[in-house]
Amino acid sequence: MAAFFLLVALVGAALGYWFNGSAVFGIFIAAVIALIYISVMVGRSTEVVMNMNHAREIHSATEAPQLWHVVEDMAMVASVPMPRVFIIDDPSPNAFATGNDPQHAAVAATTGLLQLMNREELEAVMGHEMSHVRNYDIRLQTIALALSAAITALVNFAGNFWWLGGGRSRDDDEDSEIGVLAIFGSILLVILAPLAASIAQMVLSRNREYLADAGSVELTRNPQGMIAALRKLENVQPMKQADPNSSALYITDPEKNAKHKRWFAHLFDTHPPLEDRIKRIEEM
Amino acid sequence: MNTTTIIILVVIVLLIAWGILIYNNLVNQRTHVQESWSQIDVQLQRRNDLIPNLVETVKGYSKHEADTLSKVTSLRAELSHVPADDHQQKMAVANQLTGALQSLIAVSENYPDLKASTEYSQLMEELSNTENKISYSRQLYNSTAANYNAKIQTFPANLIAGLGHFTKIDFLKAPEAAKQAPKVSFSDVK
Numbered sequence: 360m361a362a363f364f365l366l367v368a369l370v371g372a373a374l375g376y377w378f379n380g381s382a383v384f385g386i387f388i389a390a391v392i393a394l395i396y397i398s399v400m401v402g403r404s405t406e407v408v409m410n411m412n413h414a415r416e417i418h419s420a421t422e423a424p425q426l427w428h429v430v431e432d433m434a435m436v437a438s439v440p441m442p443r444v445f446i447i448d449d450p451s452p453n454a455f456a457t458g459n460d461p462q463h464a465a466v467a468a469t470t471g472l473l474q475l476m477n478r479e480e481l482e483a484v485m486g487h488e489m490s491h492v493r494n495y496d497i498r499l500q501t502i503a504l505a506l507s508a509a510i511t512a513l514v515n516f517a518g519n520f521w522w523l524g525g526g527r528s529r530d531d532d533e534d535s536e537i538g539v540l541a542i543f544g545s546i547l548l549v550i551l552a553p554l555a556a557s558i559a560q561m562v563l564s565r566n567r568e569y570l571a572d573a574g575s576v577e578l579t580r581n582p583q584g585m586i587a588a589l590r591k592l593e594n595v596q597p598m599k600q601a602d603p604n605s606s607a608l609y610i611t612d613p614e615k616n617a618k619h620k621r622w623f624a625h626l627f628d629t630h631p632p633l634e635d636r637i638k639r640i641e642e643m
Numbered sequence: 644m645n646t647t648t649i650i651i652l653v654v655i656v657l658l659i660a661w662g663i664l665i666y667n668n669l670v671n672q673r674t675h676v677q678e679s680w681s682q683i684d685v686q687l688q689r690r691n692d693l694i695p696n697l698v699e700t701v702k703g704y705s706k707h708e709a710d711t712l713s714k715v716t717s718l719r720a721e722l723s724h725v726p727a728d729d730h731q732q733k734m735a736v737a738n739q740l741t742g743a744l745q746s747l748i749a750v751s752e753n754y755p756d757l758k759a760s761t762e763y764s765q766l767m768e769e770l771s772n773t774e775n776k777i778s779y780s781r782q783l784y785n786s787t788a789a790n791y792n793a794k795i796q797t798f799p800a801n802l803i804a805g806l807g808h809f810t811k812i813d814f815l816k817a818p819e820a821a822k823q824a825p826k827v828s829f830s831d832v833k
Binding site for chain 1: 682765768771772775776779780782783
């Protein structure tokens with residue numbers, strides 16, 4: 360998390376230096392933007408995240424009885440309040456949880472998940488999501504998501520500004536070697552920052568997945584259900600409309616198999632390989 | 644007052660405050676267990692309310708299952724006559740009822756018309772929902788009871804527990820069949 364804030368500050372510094380000659384000014388602006396993003400996200404994370412992922416809320420058991428009842432069960436046994444429940448119209452099976460704390464949590468499942476899974480497997484998946492809720496992973500992920508979005512916004516802003524012909528005046532006689540180096544460095548940083556942000560987000564996410572799998576088994580007392588659910592999630596089609604910034608939230612990577620991954624692409628994996636997750640449960 | 648008296652007084656006050664804290668903690672934990680019992684109770688009641696409807700529906704399609712049906716009905720009646728505070732007895736009858744319902748579901752499988760009716764599939768979802776909630780709230784009850792039991796037996800809380808008459812709470816037993824399969828499930832009935 361600290362790395363994240365550092366990254367925001369660095370981007371700010373680079374942009375500030377670039378446009379205004381003052382790194383401190385840039386850091387200040389970046390901090391303000393990051394704070395705005397975090398407060399908006401933490402306050403309204405459910406709405407924002409659900410909108411980004413085209414989810415619609417259901418309000419009663421009649422709309423999706425099994426999902427609603429399973430979520431009720433898992434909330435009860437995890438001793439957390441009933442979260443809001445959302446459905447995403449997508450044939451690819453997936454699910455995620457979001458929110459700020461267990462009192463303001465929400466879970467979402469795709470229609471594909473509801474079709475593919477039987478009750479025990481759905482319990483395992485929702486148990487996994489409730490573990491994220493109970494462990495406050497959702498808040499961590501929400502803030503990480505806000506910071507990535509803030510970095511993206513800063514960089515986009517810088518890009519637009521640059522194309523519009525803005526930028527630091529070249530007239531001041533600072534074009535010493537150090538100045539050139541600093542400008543070059545800050546350009547490089549601005550290009551690499553979004554990458555670094557996603558790597559940081561992914562590392563944060565991967566270990567949490569193992570924990571949530573184990574937490575789910577603790578709730579359902581049914582490791583077979585979790586294993587069966589994870590097996591069904593292998594080799595499925597990627598989701599159509601998942602928001603790339605939120606992929607860390609999902610139970611499996613929604614963009615998996617979207618393209619052939621080269622080895623370095625695994626740096627960006629938000630989730631450990633499913634085989635490893637299954638193996639860890641089998642060993643429990 | 645000399646210093647010694649003050650020190651003794653402070654120690655006494657601290658001891659009392661500490662005792663009160665532990666006492667309140669024990670009361671909280673015991674309340675948790677009682678709350679999880681009321682969860683179970685609500686679900687048992689819900690299931691009892693569902694049964695007449697289920698029995699009627701099954702009756703409409705199957706003529707030869709009078710035994711199974713009457714067993715369910717009589718256990719349902721028995722359950723509502725168990726004294727409210729006898730948790731063990733209530734759970735024992737409830738577990739028998741779970742078993743009777745499972746055999747009712749099993750025989751219903753022989754009637755394709757029944758299985759195909761929407762009323763039946765709605766009842767099945769309601770029933771598996773309630774059965775699952777019973778088993779999950781029992782799990783919750785047992786884990787809160789385990790925490791509480793551990794607390795009243797460990798030093799120093801056991802001193803306060805002895806004074807305040809906090810006694811051990813027995814676990815609730817799962818239905819016999821559920822010992823082989825981890826969870827009661829009607830999930831394949833869609």
